[in-house]
Amino acid sequence: MCFCDTAAISTVRVEPPDLAALLRKRKEEEALAAKPRFIPKKERERLEAEKHAKEEEERKQKELSRTKPTTINGTTNGNSYGDPRSRPSGHGQYAIPTGPKAMRHTSDDAPTRGGGNPNHNNNNGNRQNGKRSAGFDDDDKRAKMEKNDEAELRARYMGPEVNQSTFSAKKKRRRTAANKFNFDWDADDDTSRPFDPIYAERPEPLFRLGGYETTDELVQRRADAIRRGDPETGEQRARQLLEQHERAKQQSRGKNLGKHWSEKTLDDMKERDWRIFKENFGIATKGGSIPNPMRSWQESALPRRLLDIVSDVGYDEPSPIQRAAIPIALQARDLIGVAVTGSGKTAAFLLPLLVYISELPPLAEYNKNDGPYALILAPTRELVQQIEGEARKFATPLGFTVVSIVGGHSLEEQAYALRNGAEIIVATPGRLVDCLERRLLVFTQCCYVIMDEADRMIDQGFEEPLTKILDAMPVGNEKPDTDDAENPQLMSRYLGGKDRYRQTMMYTATMPPLVEKIAKKYLRRPAIVTIGNVGEAVDTVEQRVEFVAGEDKRKRRLQEILNSGQFKPPIIVFVNIKRNCDMVARDIKGMGFSAVTLHGSKTQEQREAALASLREGKTDILVATDLAGRGIDVPDVSLVVNFNMAGSIESYTHRIGRTGRAGKSGVAITFLGNEDNDVLYDLKQIISKSAISKVPDELRRHEAAQSKPTRGGGAKKIEDSGGFGGKGGQW
Template sequence: MSFADLGLIPELLRAVDDSGYTEPTPIQQQAIPVVLAGQDVMGGAQTGTGKTASFTLPLLQKLSRWANTSASPARHPVRALILTPTRELAMQVYESVQSYGKHLPLRASCIYGGVDMNPQIAELRTGVEVVVATPGRLLDHVQQRTINLGQVEILVLDEADRMLDMGFIPDIRRILALLPAQRQSLLFSATFSEEIKKLADTMLRSPQLIEVARRNTVSETIKHMVHPVPTAVKRELLAHLLTNENLNQVLVFVSTKFGCSRLARHLEREGLTADAIHGDKNQQQRTEALEKFKNGDIRVLVATDVAARGLDIDDLPCVVNFELPPNPEDYVHRIGRTGRAGKQGYAISLVAPEESQRLGAIERMIKLKITQEVVPGFGTDATPETLRRNRRPPR
């Protein structure tokens, strides 16, 4: 099947071709015709499945039927609203809208927190049809009356399960109350909890359920490995693996913002190029760290779960769980950064004895017994002192 078979207009087909894509992914094959037909969608899809194009392409096509070339801001009301949980994901979805819509006379804007509102206000005042936003900053604009949602025709809620994890559902409900009742709504989520189903019931009308993979499953192209290790020597083991294994681009997940920065500094002291990305970093710092990682200027990016979704990094070979997440679903989201589009990926977890229950919960959910391998010298009796002693050159 080609993109032309999905009923896309020539302007979008040109943009898809410019992007280098030739065949639609399974979710694109299923979702695009349904969205074009005007149906609501409840989509079950993990990152890396081509989900973003599955809603941006038909959304742009529907808006293009009544596209306006007038310079008057009043002739460009907000007609499509895409909500995402994080700034990084908002920027990536916005880039997708810009890329696919470049041959269409449609305007788009991306609004998120952590940066000055004034440039966003100025852009919104020029008139934009498509707004990609994080919930909190969108409500800031609503409160300041710098955005009008009264003419929204299409609503997209991306990564709804992450919205739930981050406590955004009350904000989502407030936003839903501001939108026209007559609209098309699309909800995408990697997992469907009872809370997500309740939200879907309130925002979707007779939705078409589209799932491209079993719920809570991981890509078969990912190799999993657990290295049992005491918590006290995890930093030393990570540095050892990065130094001695052929790991050239590694995304490392930690649990806390403090631990994130601390680990990045430790790796730098060990002679490894590293940076940290977490919620306390401002937007410019986060963007610069991600760009350095993508460009190969740094080898290791240490991240909290704020970066677990939406980071679009091509060909990322390896993800390391420095600490296992308390929610097994987050393991799936974290390692979903690697093994994408049929390529081989590697997921390494450094697991302390006190994390054994978390490991068991992950294995039960993904229905896989993960291979465990003790790295010589880093077994259960290893301590920072013994490692330092072993590293000292003989007299």
């Protein structure tokens, strides 16, 4: 039995623990302990409460240990309210009733003497004034002594601490930031607030007196009060107050520099604003004592009655030439106006003329035969009649008479029109010379002369008739050729009776030498007004050119343009030769369009009828020579076709100026051929200066357009192009 048990026990072997398994198990436990364990909210609150309770218990134990009485020699060192010796005294302090009464202490600061208790000195440190106990004082002293011993031991074995750095990066950073100068503005320091809507419309005070904004009247009243109240120094103080107020006004006006001229009043306009205004409208002036242009009709010096007529006629805004020329003409200055065609020159010289003659005596029986007060000269009959119609719009409501004298009408009819006299005469130079030679007209009281399209009159050979007319004017009212001619006050006064200084105005598109000669002879210190660039087409006309050789091809191309439907009537087609007008007009009628012609071989009645049918919309197309190139105003011309290119670039400019008038847009199409090589260079230059036109590649690469040709005998003659053919400027 025992043998069996021993054998069974001997068969059980105890395996020794595996060291690697133990290490691995320990690492797993450490890793598991290092991992953060999720604790529910309730568990966290419970642990926090236990921790708080444990801390509170420790705090109470510490307080209890501070106040627990000390036992020395079996005697308790403390006070007890049950002991009669510990009763409070009359001063609220606990006194120990031992020893004589006189030796008892009565204050906190007096030590207890006598008595048989050896613990009085210890009890003296435990006072009732809230100070720390003697035990805590001993702990502080002990810690301080240990710190001193440690410092002495360190100094003995390691030596004294020398060359220790007191550098502190934080202090250095604070000191550097405090002394650093900031070159940038702080947004919080800006109190102007220019973009604040509250301050956007707030008026700027001219002057502040006692904290209130004042006006000129209040400042003046204040200055008067200072003079009355202080007889000695009041005058000086009042003057200083007015000067300060004036400086404030100037500063307030200077703050308007950022505004556009259209947002300023007339008084706030500076020299810079006037310069910008002139640049906006392409106005350039030359001469002395020239007034500023007018910004609107209301700011002009025109009479109210005349402004009402201007409004009734439909002139909403003045054109650039009107803005610049009218203020100058109203000062009785001689004027040379250089402006592109269709710029409103007619009203620019008519309105000052009417103001001028309004100040003269009305025509009566005693002076109606002394001639007109004003004379307007124009190169062609059509332009004369156009000026006459425009002048009657303004003159008839004022009671003035306008008469035209042109060729094509009998002299008897014109003499009959002059029977009752006329304040204004509009004439062509040729027919006017005939009237002067036949004594049908005199200029005894003429004091206002206007020459419209002066360069055209010189080109047509009217230099001699023009000189005769100007020499027939009275010489007693000529202006002096001195600085007095630029003085408005001197030139506006009467010379004696009804006579005034003669005022001469000349409007032209170019200034050839002959025109300059006439201007120098008959104008006195004139003001020169230039609108836009002289010799250039207006920016409202789109210029197109096409190289089409041969009459047949041009007629087919013209038919394609007319049938395209892009252009509405009226349309003007220009040719160079008079006989071609009827041929082209006949072909246009064959295309299904109505057409009329206008050239020098037509009578005056035929010319007037042709223009009237075109203006009234009875006819679609006008075929004309250069006779219609200047001064002809047909409203709303949408297209100008140069069937034949003009002989000069000036004529081309006036031709295409029949469209794009009064601010409206237009198109000009020109057919070119080998016969036009002399003008290709100038044509390329004038098209390249246009903002809305493009020079075609064929014209840009053309050999004749690369350099300006020499003017020899190859220039076209006026006779070959249907030009001036006799007296009166017939075409």
